[in-house]
Amino acid sequence: DDYELGGFPDFMRKEMAEQPEAVERALRGRLDERFATAHLGGLGLDAMALRAVRRVKFLGCGSAYYAGQMGATLVEELARIPADAEPASEFRYRNPVVDPDTLYVAISQSGETLDTLAAVQELRRKGGRVIGAVNVVGSAVARECGSGVFLHAGPEVSVASTKAMTNMTVSFAMLALLLGRVRDLSASSGARIVNGLRALPEHIEQVLGTDDAVREVARHYSKATHMFFLGRVRGWPVAREGAQKLKEISYVHAEAYQSAELKHGPLALIDPDMPSVVVVPDDELLSKNLSTMEQIKARGGPVIAVTNADLPDGLADHVIRVPRGEPELDPIVFTIALQMLAYHLAVELGRDVDKPRNLAKSVTVE
Numbered sequence: 001d002d003y004e005l006g007g008f009p010d011f012m013r014k015e016m017a018e019q020p021e022a023v024e025r026a027l028r029g030r031l032d033e034r035f036a037t038a039h040l041g042g043l044g045l046d047a048m049a050l051r052a053v054r055r056v057k058f059l060g061c062g063s064a065y066y067a068g069q070m071g072a073t074l075v076e077e078l079a080r081i082p083a084d085a086e087p088a089s090e091f092r093y094r095n096p097v098v099d100p101d102t103l104y105v106a107i108s109q110s111g112e113t114l115d116t117l118a119a120v121q122e123l124r125r126k127g128g129r130v131i132g133a134v135n136v137v138g139s140a141v142a143r144e145c146g147s148g149v150f151l152h153a154g155p156e157v158s159v160a161s162t163k164a165m166t167n168m169t170v171s172f173a174m175l176a177l178l179l180g181r182v183r184d185l186s187a188s189s190g191a192r193i194v195n196g197l198r199a200l201p202e203h204i205e206q207v208l209g210t211d212d213a214v215r216e217v218a219r220h221y222s223k224a225t226h227m228f229f230l231g232r233v234r235g236w237p238v239a240r241e242g243a244q245k246l247k248e249i250s251y252v253h254a255e256a257y258q259s260a261e262l263k264h265g266p267l268a269l270i271d272p273d274m275p276s277v278v279v280v281p282d283d284e285l286l287s288k289n290l291s292t293m294e295q296i297k298a299r300g301g302p303v304i305a306v307t308n309a310d311l312p313d314g315l316a317d318h319v320i321r322v323p324r325g326e327p328e329l330d331p332i333v334f335t336i337a338l339q340m341l342a343y344h345l346a347v348e349l350g351r352d353v354d355k356p357r358n359l360a361k362s363v364t365v366e
């Protein structure tokens, strides 16, 4: 293990640090500057087949499910076709309606998660078209799907997924770009996304470079027993993944909410002992997120803003800065900032970050 860790204290930290190169690998040979699109040859779908897709449904468990939710948002934004994500663990139990015009995407780092495999089998039994988004080549989900996109994240050891999850979302950005470009996404919009993807490894380096600042924030909140994670639209799966990471590796209770839902219940819990991590991208919803922070501050709740916007003074108690990129791709860099926050909180609390209690890297039983 010492050799494989290469000087890092644990695998989670090593795998977080590997994200720029992992993303490079996911992009390699797949971006097309000339036609402002992506090539995903493993899908086995030509332009006609891509055009025939009327809906996309992402299925996965844990972080793979949240990556699917990010993917669904990307597909709706770039291709303007309905898309959603569902936990693969529920799918087969609700006698799902399987629609021939839907492209189903089964997401799994290991390719061995039983619930995800069972969802694929249910789909195939009913004649659904399902592709894999899988890291481990030759795994059960990859074989059962027969086509799809490999994540190329490299081996992931830490139970909490970092680089594999990042590459899931990167792959879905390429899938969304491809689906968009056979429809009405313009060449200039496509080029903007291609350039945004090309810039990601550098942006991820910049996020990783804020490690000391994130550690300081983690130290400040290390006594917290509960935390909220809030985001809206693109920021909502980011908040969910941030809360999940914190729960699984630090054992601190965290809950994610869509920011606008705060006033419908959870606002009652805001007080000086309930910090809120607010996902604040510099996008068309910035003013809405500023008012979310104001609502929390007005009730005495501490605010940690994760942001690439210039915030008015005094709105956030702590700020975690991420670089500006293309807004559609913001979830990728914001998620990495939240990995770092969960990591440092867990280390501060003395947890075994690579092997959290009660959890397994891949769950091959029901």
Ligand code: G6P
Residues within 6 Å of the ligand: 061, 062, 063, 064, 107, 108, 109, 110, 111, 112, 113, 116, 159, 160, 161, 359, 360, 361, 362, 363
């Ligand atoms: C387990 C792990 C999670 C992971 C999930 C899905 O629950 O603890 O970190 O996200 O399985 O794993 P998969 O290999 O299918 O992506």
